[in-house]
Amino acid sequence: xxxxxxVKYVPDAQADRTFSDSDKTTDRSNVAGxxxxxxxxxxxxxxxxxxxxxxxxxxxxxxxxxxxxxxxxALQMGADKAVHVKDDAIHGSDAGATSLLLARAIAKLxxxxxxxxxxxxxxxxxxxxxxxxxxxxxxxxxxxxxxxLTVTEGAVSVRRDGDLASQTIEAxxxxxxxxxxxxxxxxxxxxxxxxxxxxxxxxxWSLSDIGVxxxxxxxxxxxxxxxxxxxxxxxxxxxxxxDEGDGGQKLAAFLxxxxxx
Amino acid sequence: MAVVLVxxxxxxxxxRKTTAELLTIARRIGEPSSVFLGANxxxxxxxxxxxxxxxxxxxxxxxLTDYLVVPQAELLAQLVAETSAVAVLIPSTPEGKEVxxxxxxxxxxxxVTDAVDVQSVDGRIVTTQSVFAGSYTVKSTPSKGxxxxxxxxxxxxxxxxxxxxxxxxxxxxxxxxxxTARITASSPKEKSGRPELTEAxxxxxxxRGTGGDFTKVEDFADSLRAAVGASRAAVDAGWYPHTxxxxxxxxxxxxxxxxxxxxxxxIQHRAGMQTSKTIIAVNKxxxxxxFELVDFGVVGDLFAVLPQATDAVKSSKG
Numbered sequence: 001x002x003x004x005x006x007v008k009y010v011p012d013a014q015a016d017r018t019f020s021d022s023d024k025t026t027d028r029s030n031v032a033g034x035x036x037x038x039x040x041x042x043x044x045x046x047x048x049x050x051x052x053x054x055x056x057x058x059x060x061x062x063x064x065x066x067x068x069x070x071x072x073x074a075l076q077m078g079a080d081k082a083v084h085v086k087d088d089a090i091h092g093s094d095a096g097a098t099s100l101l102l103a104r105a106i107a108k109l110x111x112x113x114x115x116x117x118x119x120x121x122x123x124x125x126x127x128x129x130x131x132x133x134x135x136x137x138x139x140x141x142x143x144x145x146x147x148x149l150t151v152t153e154g155a156v157s158v159r160r161d162g163d164l165a166s167q168t169i170e171a172x173x174x175x176x177x178x179x180x181x182x183x184x185x186x187x188x189x190x191x192x193x194x195x196x197x198x199x200x201x202x203x204x205w206s207l208s209d210i211g212v213x214x215x216x217x218x219x220x221x222x223x224x225x226x227x228x229x230x231x232x233x234x235x236x237x238x239x240x241x242x243d244e245g246d247g248g249q250k251l252a253a254f255l256x257x258x259x260x261x
Numbered sequence: 262m263a264v265v266l267v268x269x270x271x272x273x274x275x276x277r278k279t280t281a282e283l284l285t286i287a288r289r290i291g292e293p294s295s296v297f298l299g300a301n302x303x304x305x306x307x308x309x310x311x312x313x314x315x316x317x318x319x320x321x322x323x324x325l326t327d328y329l330v331v332p333q334a335e336l337l338a339q340l341v342a343e344t345s346a347v348a349v350l351i352p353s354t355p356e357g358k359e360v361x362x363x364x365x366x367x368x369x370x371x372x373v374t375d376a377v378d379v380q381s382v383d384g385r386i387v388t389t390q391s392v393f394a395g396s397y398t399v400k401s402t403p404s405k406g407x408x409x410x411x412x413x414x415x416x417x418x419x420x421x422x423x424x425x426x427x428x429x430x431x432x433x434x435x436x437x438x439x440x441t442a443r444i445t446a447s448s449p450k451e452k453s454g455r456p457e458l459t460e461a462x463x464x465x466x467x468x469r470g471t472g473g474d475f476t477k478v479e480d481f482a483d484s485l486r487a488a489v490g491a492s493r494a495a496v497d498a499g500w501y502p503h504t505x506x507x508x509x510x511x512x513x514x515x516x517x518x519x520x521x522x523x524x525x526x527x528i529q530h531r532a533g534m535q536t537s538k539t540i541i542a543v544n545k546x547x548x549x550x551x552f553e554l555v556d557f558g559v560v561g562d563l564f565a566v567l568p569q570a571t572d573a574v575k576s577s578k579g
Contacts (some may be wrong), residue, residue, distance in 0.1 A: 069350050096371075097367070128355075128374070130362075131362075132365070136363045143329070162450075164450055165447045165448060181510045223371035223405065224371040224373055225402050227401060232535075238555045239556070240555065240560060242547075243565060248569020251348050251570040254568045258539060
């Protein structure tokens with residue numbers, strides 16, 4: 001069972017994130033980056049499948065030089081090897097272009113993966129559409145938001161918890177599955193894992209390596225153009241009262257005053 | 262006039278309010294046509310016409326319900342090709358976003374998800390999204406002029422503009438790819454009788470401070486006819502189902518009123534609720550970051566504050 005896990009290097013959500021004025025892309029210069037928290041669940045799930053079914057786990061990322069940090073964490077957790085697609089022309093790529101880059105990089109993998117795993121969304125863009133766009137480009141079935149994943153002979157079975165029903169979905173392999181944060185508890189890299197990661201192979205591929213033309217990706221080729229961005233105006237400081245036995249009544253009075261009751 | 266396709270969200274022909282919102286938005290950028298998938302299109306035709314639908318494309322094939330979203334995207338791509346639609350509007354549900362993602366790749370249209378507003382500006386489609394945990398507002402336009410847009414609930418007040426829609430059946434056969442994933446079992450969720458979380462006008466949420474006892478949160482919510490949400494801490498502890506989780510990895514809600522009870526207000530939770538119009542918090546910890554966001558806050562024990570507030574709300578209603 002060969003598994004590729006797509007991971008993203010993102011600006012820390014705890015920090016004040018903003019856009020760069022020059023080209024209206026995410027400003028990465030003033031904010032520390034890290035492996036998107038939601039991708040750790042995909043890495044963990046890949047490792048669990050590997051432990052049960054053998055095979056190899058490859059971690060794939062697209063991004064600037066610093067993005068190697070995201071793959072490093074995955075290698076420390078136990079992934080076998082990493083591929084980092086890096087090229088200046090990639091800057092500003094939107095979800096459509098990102099899915100194209102991932103698809104072409106996956107097409108170059110040898111052997112081809114049986115399973116493509118991703119997190120449910122990145123913690124920066126949070127659109128959650130790259131997994132499905134990638135599956136569409138690869139011609140694969142996609143099962144998104146998996147909260148349970150079982151691999152059987154030539155197929156995967158996935159539990160998915162929706163608003164109306166909890167569903168079981170079966171897809172034939174090869175397939176793409178995106179996982180939620182309900183699926184497992186990601187392991188911390190052990191000292192042994194950290195040491196071993198240093199010796200693991202990391203391939204760095206350029207656009208030409210994966211057969212993508214610079215004109216197909218980056219800011220200039222994005223399917224949507226950001227016209228403007230604006231910080232949300234700070235909320236006005238509200239009224240805060242200490243409960244002195246009448247906190248509930250004060251709360252109800254506020255609701256009445258603002259016509260909620 | 263340019264055609265705008267609207268994917269109808271319905272349950273056995275009963276059209277959801279979000280579809281009326283989408284049709285209202287569609288009229289700003291072109292002439293809306295509804296796409297109705299499944300049974301009972303007749304039951305839906307009245308309401309779709311009331312909100313200005315010129316045509317209703319409909320298809321009731323088992324392939325559309327058995328095989329996840331691929332057939333829906335294929336059918337929509339077929340209609341985009343036939344109508345040269347300038348935009349396709351889809352509800353911003355997990356399934357809707359998936360249909361949109363596949364459709365955008367198939368059509369080469371720009372993709373915008375979770376739009377909170379869509380306008381026509383000098384003949385261009387301009388969408389508004391709230392990003393970075395609600396701290397920024399971004400306006401975008403499709404680079405090539407046309408777009409697939411998923412729209413969040415409550416993004417526009419539905420306005421009627423009656424039309425006589427023409428019902429057009431669609432011939433459709435799903436591809437082999439569509440058959441590679443299928444739903445093999447489905448167990449319906451228990452109905453709470455409360456409003457749906459993402460559409461509710463009022464949401465009352467509980468967190469770690471409930472200690473696992475949501476009864477006071479639920480009683481207060483019921484007095485306000487509100488939906489009940491939960492923080493990730495409460496969900497991870499197994500106190501409330503994941504489908505009720507408000508936050509980055511759960512539901513994004515934007516109600517008229519949000520009441521956070523025993524929730525500290527981590528960035529992940531704020532990502533899911535900080536665009537709420539009015540915010541109230543009840544928390545024992547006066548240092549809790551949630552208080553930075555509130556219009557009104559009570560520093561106190563939710564087990565004392567909420568029952569008192571519930572009684573006061575009930576008695577004010579007589």
